[in-house]
Amino acid sequence: MNLTLKIWRQKGPQEKGKMVDYKVSDISEHMSFLEMMDVLNEQLVNSGEEPVAFDHDCREGICGMCSLHINGEAHGPDRGITTCQLHMRMFKDGETITIEPWRAKAFPVIKDLVVDRTAFERIQQAGGYISVNTSGNTQDANAIPISKHAADEAMDAAACIGCGACVASCKNSSAMLFVGAKVSQFALLPQGQVEAVDRVKNMVAQMDLEGFGNCTNTGACEVECPKEISLENIARMNRELVKASLIKF
Amino acid sequence: MSVLDSKVPKGPIKDKWTTYKDKINLVNPANKRHIDVIVVGTGLAGGSAAASLAELGYNVKAFAYQDSPRRAHSIAAQGGINAAKNYMGDGDSTYRLFYDTVKGGDYRSREANVYRLAEVSANIIDQCVAQGVPFARDYGGLLDNRSFGGVLVSRTFYAKGQTGQQLLLGCYSAMNRQIARGKIEMYNRHEMLDVVKVDGKARGIIARNLITGEIERHSAHAVVIATGGYGNVYFLSTNAMGSNATAAWKIHKKGAFFANPCFTQIHPTCIPRSGDYQSKLTLMSESLRNDGRIWVPKNMDDVKGIQEGTLKPTQLKEEDRDYFLERRYPAFGNLVPRDVASRAAKERCDAGHGVNATGEAVYLDFAAAIERYGTEQAKIHGVSNPTKEKIIELGEAVIEEKYGNLFQMYEKIIDENPYKTPMMIYPATHYTMGGVWVDYNLMTTVPGLYCIGEANFSDHGANRLGASALMQGLADGYFVLPYTIGDYLADDIRTGPISTSTKEFDEVEKEVKDRIDFFMNNKGTKSVDHFHKRLGKVMWDKVGMARNEKGLKEAMAEIKEIREEFWKDVKVPGSHNEMNLELEKAGRVADFLELGELFAKDALVREESCGGHFREESVELEGEQKGEAKRKDKEFAFVSAWEYKGEPADAVLHKEQLEFKDIELKQRSYK
Structure with missing residues (x-):
């Protein structure tokens, strides 16, 4: 198929960006979206132009590196997948596709479609861990039985890949699905209880500090999340936060 | 006497690691504060090493080319992680895991390393559960196991189909705790482009900031390479797009021997x-x-x-x-x-x-x-x-x-x-068993330069069993390197900070900058991918699942030709002082173009079939095993460790003879 691409080009963090039109032809429907971008970039390199910069790495939907707002949707029109798993069979011959970076104050553009997501790093550093040393002296893994339901639910929350689609999809640029997922994973496990109070307080405080917006229960994040992380995690985080606010050490 | 000393401790295999740990030199906590360690790569091996070294009190600088350690390709491992816990009561034990790994590796790994791996495996599971890794559980609340290829017990722990992700996030959380404490300085979107040696010891690296293009000098008392495998030499592989061999290859060119490059796993x-x-x-x-x-x-x-x-x-x-x-x-x-x-x-x-x-x-x-x-x-x-x-x-x-x-x-x-x-x-x-040669301490042939995880060659011989890569990465990083590196660093407590304003840093930085300038000014006509794809095709057709003498000789010549053409005609747009993805790729492909040739040379020299390396000339001609791979233990029970001498074709072979004292060498039979 033949396509027109409208792509956000921006030379650097301080430069002004703009949408630029490109044409690609003979695109197979079996190609992945990023393979289509490879075709475009090969074309650009061969004609002496600078290729479009975009983040990507594993190309199997797990590293969380790829992003892209495609036709106004994070990770494009399909559900439950990342951009790298999106295939061209989702598009029609002759279509115009708009490709933009994540748009959020806390995710400034570095170049073209690449954004800076280190705000997520700092939120994780504020409390997204259990304090245990790798001494080799931890107790036996089966010493504390954990109900299968709790373990499964913790796993579902832990499936977050940290791509930032939730923030990009939210009209408030809220990161609550991302933070809620991490808080929930540990809140559901006995190992996470000891630091639960500090964790939720510190992570939420850091989230606010980074300039992410608040949650107004629209639910766009859940719809666009490539790992289908449930909104319930936000509710659980809020409960954890209320609980934490009642505890004084 | 070979120049290779594996430094395997004496004594019965069951006691080697314990006895060794008891006698190893330690660095006292007050001194650790004055010692810096660079860790390049933050997947399971690098991430767990960085976190553990920081917990011990060393100052760690960690480098990743992605925007976060959580993106490393360990994250894509799906199936699980092995551990000799014997929770299923199906007869598993440390010895059995050791035996399966040596046998699965077709008797081309070092016994002592593998035994240690099996020994610490159980602890990994304990550690990960304590970190909040949500492994699958049964209805009684205990950990569930599944079985994997090549073994007769169920010893694989898993977290849905995302075990690698969950283990890496565990490791990442341990890193985050240390980053928050200021004990790890994290350099995201940085790529190591060379190692710096001072008086023969690894004392730092030259890295490129991938956002600004700035070339940076970083010094340390020891350098740890944990940058994964070289599967992308085939262009098409299951590795991430950015997975590369540059760090491993650069240290090879600076004196680290490269072992068994032809042992590469093709995943079914x-x-x-x-x-x-x-x-x-x-x-x-x-x-x-x-x-x-x-x-x-x-x-x-x-x-x-x-x-x-x-x-x-x-x-x-x-x-x-x-x-x-x-x-x-x-x-x-x-x-x-x-x-x-x-x-x-x-x-x-x-x-x-x-x-x-x-x-x-x-x-x-x-x-x-x-x-x-x-x-x-x-x-x-x-x-x-x-x-x-x-x-x-x-x-x-x-x-x-x-x-x-x-x-x-x-x-x-x-x-x-x-x-x-x-x-x-x-x-x-899928996976490369070969890699940088390391001794029992996981140190390369360059003092102070360590290599862990998939990037080294040590544990999987000629073939890796399923669910063993995660095990090795975490074993190296959590439980082996943190001990063995202390033995080396104990001599460095009086060294003081390593200056980066020395001629050694000047020289290596110049080499790095010259190469970047070359790419920017070359003005060729063909893209980096063009060359990478051609290399990949030669590798797959002639150095792939089945290899023969004629094909390997052709491959060596063809790769050399592609390499020469690459240097004449590669085109890299943009400039060096900004984010430039083509420039990044160019450097990586240049290294693959050398590694590929050594790979073919190694395959040519190893005139036997073993594990992932199948030579068409070496098959069983009769009996029950007719048509199956034929290993030649008398001639080839050694590790090929290659010393760099300029052109890959001129590399010099050193052999580490493998001794099997605890396991009898047999043909693998799965019939």
Whole structure:
């Protein structure tokens, strides 16, 4: 198929960006979206132009590196997948596709479609861990039985890949699905209880500090999340936060 | 006396590690504060090492080319992690895990290292659970296990189909704790471009800030390389797009020997290629082989019908299907090790039985498992006289629970429903057992320079068993390196900070900058990918699943030719002082173009078939094992460690003889 691409080009963090039109032809429907971008970039390199910069790495939907707002949707029109798993069979011959970076104050553009997501790093550093040393002296893994339901639910929350689609999809640029997922994973496990109070307080405080917006229960994040992380995690985080606010050490 | 000293401690194998740890030099906590360690790569090995070293009190600087340590390709490992816990009570033990790993590796790994790996494996699970890794559990709340290829026990722990992700996030959280404490300085979007040696010791690196293009100097008392494998030398592999061998290759050029490059694993269960535009291959966990049966049509008429799309696989009767693994290897069936399964699939496809348009695919069929589980579930739920539909419905639910994410991934890529029609799979390059040579301490042939995880060669011999990569990465990083590095650093407590304003740093920085300038000013006519794809094709065709002398000699010559052309004609747009993805790729492909040639040379020298390395000249000619790979222990029971001497073709071979005191060398039989 033949396509027109409208792509956000921006030379650097301080430069002004703009949408630029490109044409690609003979695109197979079996190609992945990023393979289509490879075709475009090969074309650009061969004609002496600078290729479009975009983040990507594993190309199997797990590293969380790829992003892209495609036709106004994070990770494009399909559900439950990342951009790298999106295939061209989702598009029609002759279509115009708009490709933009994540748009959020806390995710400034570095170049073209690449954004800076280190705000997520700092939120994780504020409390997204259990304090245990790798001494080799931890107790036996089966010493504390954990109900299968709790373990499964913790796993579902832990499936977050940290791509930032939730923030990009939210009209408030809220990161609550991302933070809620991490808080929930540990809140559901006995190992996470000891630091639960500090964790939720510190992570939420850091989230606010980074300039992410608040949650107004629209639910766009859940719809666009490539790992289908449930909104319930936000509710659980809020409960954890209320609980934490009642505890004084 | 060889220049290689493996430094394996004396004594019985069961006591080596414990005794060694008791006698090793330690650095006292007050002194650790004055010692810096650089860790390059933050996957399971690098991440766990960085976190553990920081916990111990060292100042760690960690480097990743992605925007976060959580993106490393360890995250893509699906199936699980082995540990000799024997929770299932099925006869597992440290010795058995050790034995399976040595045997699975086709007797080309170092016994003492493997035993240590098996020994610390159980601790890894304890550690990860304490970190909040949500492993799968049974209804009693205890940890669940599954079985994997090449073994007879269930010892694989898993977190749905995302075990690598969960382990890496555990490791990442441990790193985050240390970053928050200021003990790890994290350099995201940085790429190491060379190592700096001072008085023969590794004392720092030159790195490029991938956002600004700035070339930076970083010094330390020791440098740890944990940058993964070199599978992308094939262009198409299951590695991430950015996975590269640059750090490993650069240290090789600075004196670290490179071991067994030809030992590369071709994984049997990958999604087949669909066209020339393909940018990478997607692996599906080998755990699928627990329940999937692999087959191709027996009759060529059926093959033709399927290839042309006039016949559906579900229409074929049982007797018209060739379950070739079950046929050839009745004892292990579909669970033979990866190299054996891959070659068997290639053999069928080469014989014309491939089941897609390219002729390079075999079926992985879940129909039997769905029926089996469905019948079992019907009994459990008290459904009497269940209909076929009910059984299938119940069975599919079990399969979904076990492999849901893999089935979804497959459907998104191929656009077929694998619950209703068999999956198509084909082997693809996946893991490299070869890598930088290290001794028992995981130190390379350069003092103070360590190499851990997939980047080193040490534990998997000529073939790695499933669910052992995660185990090795974490064992090296959490439980081995933090001890062994102390033994070296104990001599460095009086050294003080290492200056970066020295001629050694000047020189290496100049080399790095010159190379970047060369790329920016070359003004050639062909893209980096053009050369990478050509290299990949030579590697796959001539240094792939089956190799022979003629092909390997041709490969060496052709790779050299491509390399020369690359340096003349490569085109890199943009400039050096900004984010420049083509420039990054150019540097990596330049290194692959050298590594590929050494790879072929290593394969040429090793005139035997073992593990992932199959030489067509070396097969069993008669008996029960006719046609199977023939290992030659008398001549080749050694590790090839290559010393850099300029051109890859001029590399000098050093041999580390392998001694097997605790395991008897036998032909691997999975029949």
